[in-house]
Amino acid sequence: MPDVVIINYGVGNLRSVQKIFERLHVKSLISSDKNEIALAEKLILPGVGNFKNGITNLYNLDLIDILHKKVLEEKIPILGICLGMQLFSRFSEEGNSVGLGWLDADTIRFRLSDKRHKIPHIGWNSIDIKRGSSILNGLPADCNFYFVHGYHIRCNSKQDILSTTEYGYEFVSAVQKDNIFGTQFHPEKSHGAGETLLRNFLSL
Numbered sequence: 404m405p406d407v408v409i410i411n412y413g414v415g416n417l418r419s420v421q422k423i424f425e426r427l428h429v430k431s432l433i434s435s436d437k438n439e440i441a442l443a444e445k446l447i448l449p450g451v452g453n454f455k456n457g458i459t460n461l462y463n464l465d466l467i468d469i470l471h472k473k474v475l476e477e478k479i480p481i482l483g484i485c486l487g488m489q490l491f492s493r494f495s496e497e498g499n500s501v502g503l504g505w506l507d508a509d510t511i512r513f514r515l516s517d518k519r520h521k522i523p524h525i526g527w528n529s530i531d532i533k534r535g536s537s538i539l540n541g542l543p544a545d546c547n548f549y550f551v552h553g554y555h556i557r558c559n560s561k562q563d564i565l566s567t568t569e570y571g572y573e574f575v576s577a578v579q580k581d582n583i584f585g586t587q588f589h590p591e592k593s594h595g596a597g598e599t600l601l602r603n604f605l606s607l
Contacts, residue, residue, distance in 0.1 A: 407605065408443035409432065410466070412448075412464055413456075414449070416589070420484065420591045423597070423598065440470070445479060446473060446474070448482070448484070449485070452486055453497060454495040454497040455499075458503075459500075480604065483583075489555075489556055492510045496512050496554070497512070505583050506580055507563070508559060508563070509557050511556075513554070515570075517571055523551060527549055530588070531544070537606075539600065549589050549593045550588045555587055556574075558575050565579050582607075
């Protein structure tokens with residue numbers, strides 16, 4: 404069995420995630436097969452795309468129950484990336500859709516008053532680490548990561564927030580709740596800092 408299963412639910416960015424694991428000499432599998440996901444010791448829920456399409460695809464592929472079992476019952480580590488992290492929330496303004504509900508959070512559209520800040524937020528930006536986490540070990544307090552998103556999560560529980568980022572205002576850029584980890588940024592596109600974060604995740 405591979406070290407990590409990358410969940411294929413019909414969204415973009417799957418191969419780029421797998422390629423960084425290849426660079427790290429880590430075995431990974433892209434799969435939408437419930438039996439393969441059931442055997443996973445670590446999961447990645449990546450994603451670039453629309454929240455409503457993403458959650459609908461998870462339901463259509465009949466993956467909701469196995470994901471709840473692996474994450475909430477077996478407590479295996481899962482990392483949500485970009486849309487993947489947003490799907491952990493209870494609800495999204497994008498398509499007025501209900502999410503997985505693993506985080507006490509909602510996904511909202513950027514509310515930017517300064518027209519110099521374009522939506523989507525694209526490019527490199529720093530994170531402000533709010534609390535320690537094994538997934539952030541070895542990262543400086545203000546390291547840069549690559550972002551591409553028009554929505555972000557709003558956490559109701561501050562203890563779930565690992566980092567924030569400034570783009571017009573402060574938004575949540577990384578979270579952790581027990582075995583559930585998420586990044587709004589793309590570690591697979593963030594060079595050394597991203598590789599460090601992914602190595603940390605693999606070592607959990």
